[in-house]
Amino acid sequence: MSTDGGAYRPGYEVAAERILELIERLNLHAGDRLPTEIDLAQQLDTSRSVVREAIKILSALGRVTAHKGRGLYVADGTSMLGGARQPTFYLPTNLEHVDRLFEFRKLIDVEASRLASTRATPLQLKDMREAVADCVGAFEAGDFEAYGRADDRFHESVAAAAQNPFLSEAVAQCRHAQRQTARLGLPTYLAANYDLANKEHAAILAAIQAGDADRAGQAARNHIERTEAEYRREIMTRLSQSGQGKTRE
Structure with a gap:
């Protein structure tokens, strides 16, 4: 086991x-x-079972490929702007990494929403409305895989409406990183708050349609900050359970 600032x-x-x-x-x-x-295990001074669990995480994140009978290989990762290598790595169970991801999201999603309020075309506004409606429909149907797709579509359509391809790429890569949490059993939103997320999407859309950049940016910030708080609570709960239920390595 390890501690980071006193936390297990x-x-x-x-x-x-x-x-x-x-x-x-x-x-x-x-x-x-x-x-x-x-x-x-020898190099890291830990057990083989711990290494095996670490490999499962890295495989889920697309960083390592395990070939049965052949060994472990570096996977074909790409950088945030399409390069051959990733300059950083992200672990959804690491609170520091979560903080950095959402710190970046606040920069790009807020600015994307502000720019979209002045640059969105009628077709792009239609795409946002459809994505918001799809989120509501998926939630009411209890289809949370469909919800995730609609959620991505909404945020990426807002970024597209900012008319900046670099901003769009950054938002798409952040969405990809956030989706990795589902592979480790961490939901995009906690079950009780999908409906709240829908209301926040609607608030962002309304501000963009009204051409109100300040309101659009603040609505996006509110949405991201609440989502970040949910992630932190869920991860802390799981770490606490892990610390109580397992012998610390």
């Missing part, structure tokens, strides 16, 4: 970070072979 962190999370650091330090690229689980 599972051994598999620390191991996952250290494997990524090893990839960076050795300058490994997509397709390069990694040490075996046993070798990694």
